[in-house]
Amino acid sequence: MKLTLSLQFGMRVRYLRERRHLSQEALALETNLSKNYISDIECGRRNPTLKVMNKIAKGLRVDLATLLLGVGDKNK
Numbered sequence: 001m002k003l004t005l006s007l008q009f010g011m012r013v014r015y016l017r018e019r020r021h022l023s024q025e026a027l028a029l030e031t032n033l034s035k036n037y038i039s040d041i042e043c044g045r046r047n048p049t050l051k052v053m054n055k056i057a058k059g060l061r062v063d064l065a066t067l068l069l070g071v072g073d074k075n076k
Contacts, residue, residue, distance in 0.1 A: 007044030008071045009053075014042045016060045016067065030059035 003011070017027050024042070028035040033055065040046040041056070048056070057067040 004044055005072055006041075006047050008073075009048070009068070010042040010044045010046075012067065012069070012071055013038075013056060013060075016062060017042075020060060022060075027056070027059050031055040 017024070022030070024038045025035045027033075028038050031038075033052070037046065041048055041052075053067060054064055057064045060067065
């Protein structure tokens with residue numbers, strides 16, 4: 001099964017969020033985004049803009065390159 005870019009990105013957000021022991025609500029507060037929006041991103045239902053991706057990276061305390069690491073790899 002080939003994963004869409006949106007789902008790959010969402011899985012990466014979830015992975016980094018869980019590594020930081022943050023809930024979706026805590027990340028939402030850090031990024032000034034809604035909990036539902038974070039959930040939609042993690043489930044691949046949203047295609048966030050670069051600006052939103054940068055907010056998420058800052059909320060997770062990683063740089064944007066780290067947030068995108070592995071997203072879009074051909075073997076996924």
